[in-house]
Amino acid sequence: MNKTLCTIALLVTAAATTTAFAHAKLQKSEPENGSTVAVAPAAVKLHYNEPVEAAMSSVKFTGSGDVVVQAGMPTLAEGDDKTLVVPVPKLQAGDYRVEWSTMGRDGHHTKGEVRFTVK
C-alpha cells in the first residue's frame, strides 16, 4: 500500500468510528436485561438513544430451549419515537430472549439482545 492509500484508509476508519456513536443504541429495556420479573409483561419495551424506524425493526423472541415465541410487530411507543414496543403473548415462567434489530434515522442497522426471566 502506498502512502496516499494508507492515509485514506486511516481517514475512512476514523470516520466509521465517529459515525458509530450516532447509531441507535439500546439504552434501557423493560424488562431490563438480565432481570427476573414476578409479573409477565404484556409487551417488551426497547428504549434507544435516538429515533428508530419501526418498519425497519424486527424482533426474534425465544423462550426456554430456543423455542420461538410468536411476538407482535414492533411499533413506536405513543409520542416516543425512540422506543419500540413489542407485544408478547401471555408468558409462562421461564427464560426469554429478545434478539432485536433496528434502524436509526441515520440509516444504520444495529442489533442486540435482551434476556429476562419470568418467575
Ligand SMILES: [Cu+2]
Ligand atoms: Cu449510524
